[in-house]
Amino acid sequence: MAHSVVSMFKDGQDYLNTWPVKKELYPYFPECRVIAATKLALTVMPPLAILVCAVMVNIQGLAYLPQALAIGAFFLSLPLQGLLWLGHRSNQVLPPQLKHWYQDIHRKMQAEGCEISSMKTRPQFKELASLLKVAFDELDRIFTQKWFQ
Structure with a gap:
């Protein structure tokens, strides 16, 4: 597009x-x-x-x-x-590896009860940015730190 x-x-x-x-x-x-x-x-x-x-x-x-x-x-x-x-x-659409990471983070945040938008089938970098922003703003630092080890 x-x-x-x-x-x-x-x-x-x-x-x-x-x-x-x-x-x-x-x-x-x-x-x-x-x-x-x-x-x-x-x-x-x-x-x-x-x-x-x-x-x-x-x-x-x-x-x-x-x-x-x-x-x-x-x-x-x-x-x-x-x-x-x-x-x-x-x-840009997320590459496959980042798409799986996006989906994993999305599922974990839903399990924690975060209010986030629905998971996209073809997520773009802007959806990843929104998801990460909510994660860093609302979730505990120890919880988010596990994603980057």
Whole structure:
């Protein structure tokens, strides 16, 4: 299913806010590193783009305005690239091994009495993110720690 670029950015933002950035997940998923880098880029890159453009035009003169704007646009594109990657990733179907892990965690959480959405037959990364978020928010640390040994 094709997604528009705007919906990919929205999905990326939702995924960024849903994925639990926990130390247990860092070795297994690149999401944690991408989310940390994207959050930093969202904070730092817009002011840095303005600063670089202003300094470049101030030092080089208006003749270098196109180059300054290109560099500023590059800096502004970095957080957008992170959101785009996250949006694309959130809509990917889980590979078989992760699908079994998702189903196992889902069953264990249902057994513990957690209120979670129904199990999907073709789960995507966004469903895994929601499930892990509920697990880390509601379940005991010792219970969730068993999943990562």
